[in-house]
Amino acid sequence: MKELQDRILREGKNLGGGILKVDSLINHQVDPLLMDHCGVELARRFAKTGASRILTAEISGIAPALMTALHLGIPVVYARKSRPITMPDTVYLTIAPSHTKGRMVDLIVSPEYLKPNEKVLIIDDFLASGATIMGLVRLAQTAGATVVGVGTLIEKTFEGGRGLLEAIGLPVESLAAIRSMEDGQILFDE
Amino acid sequence: MKELQDRILREGKNLGGGILKVDSLINHQVDPLLMDHCGVELARRFAKTGASRILTAEISGIAPALMTALHLGIPVVYARKSRPITMPDTVYLTIAPSHTKGRMVDLIVSPEYLKPNEKVLIIDDFLASGATIMGLVRLAQTAGATVVGVGTLIEKTFEGGRGLLEAIGLPVESLAAIRSMEDGQILFDE
Numbered sequence: 001m002k003e004l005q006d007r008i009l010r011e012g013k014n015l016g017g018g019i020l021k022v023d024s025l026i027n028h029q030v031d032p033l034l035m036d037h038c039g040v041e042l043a044r045r046f047a048k049t050g051a052s053r054i055l056t057a058e059i060s061g062i063a064p065a066l067m068t069a070l071h072l073g074i075p076v077v078y079a080r081k082s083r084p085i086t087m088p089d090t091v092y093l094t095i096a097p098s099h100t101k102g103r104m105v106d107l108i109v110s111p112e113y114l115k116p117n118e119k120v121l122i123i124d125d126f127l128a129s130g131a132t133i134m135g136l137v138r139l140a141q142t143a144g145a146t147v148v149g150v151g152t153l154i155e156k157t158f159e160g161g162r163g164l165l166e167a168i169g170l171p172v173e174s175l176a177a178i179r180s181m182e183d184g185q186i187l188f189d190e
Numbered sequence: 191m192k193e194l195q196d197r198i199l200r201e202g203k204n205l206g207g208g209i210l211k212v213d214s215l216i217n218h219q220v221d222p223l224l225m226d227h228c229g230v231e232l233a234r235r236f237a238k239t240g241a242s243r244i245l246t247a248e249i250s251g252i253a254p255a256l257m258t259a260l261h262l263g264i265p266v267v268y269a270r271k272s273r274p275i276t277m278p279d280t281v282y283l284t285i286a287p288s289h290t291k292g293r294m295v296d297l298i299v300s301p302e303y304l305k306p307n308e309k310v311l312i313i314d315d316f317l318a319s320g321a322t323i324m325g326l327v328r329l330a331q332t333a334g335a336t337v338v339g340v341g342t343l344i345e346k347t348f349e350g351g352r353g354l355l356e357a358i359g360l361p362v363e364s365l366a367a368i369r370s371m372e373d374g375q376i377l378f379d380e
Binding site: 013015019021023024027028029030031032033035036058059062063066067069070073074075076077078080082084085086087101109110112113 | 203205209211213214217218219220221222223225226248249252253256257259260263264265266267268270272274275276277291299300302303
């Protein structure tokens, strides 16, 4: 999606070590119009999956998931990283490594909002190694739901997450696929 | 706003101790159409403030803030509760008590996205004691910005947060004002 790629080139910062700072667009400040356009595009790409629910992870997945859900007209559930007091005693929980925190984090979903026989579309801000998204896949599968696809704003193709997801038969869509961040550059797949 | 009040009456759960569970609408599952309608209404109520930016706190403030920002056509910044590696060394930080965590949490904003002379509209999911929102007010003031208003989805008027905010001259709008949660009920202000 050209609009997103242009914004990444203009405002993104390659901090080295494969870390892309897009805090002016997605991860701290959010541009709601850009996010709406991304939601329209992700909704278009997954329109035929019959998804009944979007699953994402707090925190940065919420904005793109919400906008995609708006345009598909389905609810979104965000996996929590700690169990709030409003959750039932028994929950779905998995652990996944966090890039930005450098440790394992919990991903928790209440069985109230993730049911068997549902078709779940996973949306997140980044697809890198795929570890967080594989955690969301496990949560959906544990609930007895079927994952119908994975959509992300930005993919770092050099980290291999797509292979992991495609190997289990999941269609993967990303709006900006970065193939290299070497030497301070940001190079997109064409 | 009748639509939100009706949904709270239908789906909200009074867990006692002043805790309202709205995990099917706002705090775990999010209904994007309802959130969009809330964003339209908050944008309408604050249209004349000339706000240049919305400030909220992760996690549950993101959805209503994003939808309000969409309809005002301005960016949103969410205060982080931990400092990610993409943030500069020097940040604005304040602490505020967390209802759901039962301890103090950090609220952190990068000076990159909160500038002097800006007009800041604060949006959050709940207004209860006002402690989190007062923390956001302090962050905006520390940045040299002016807070032009505070909008929330749900207000618990019996916790007194509005008085705190109005005492410093801030206009406060809430879409569903709950005056009592005694005896397992949910009673709205009319």
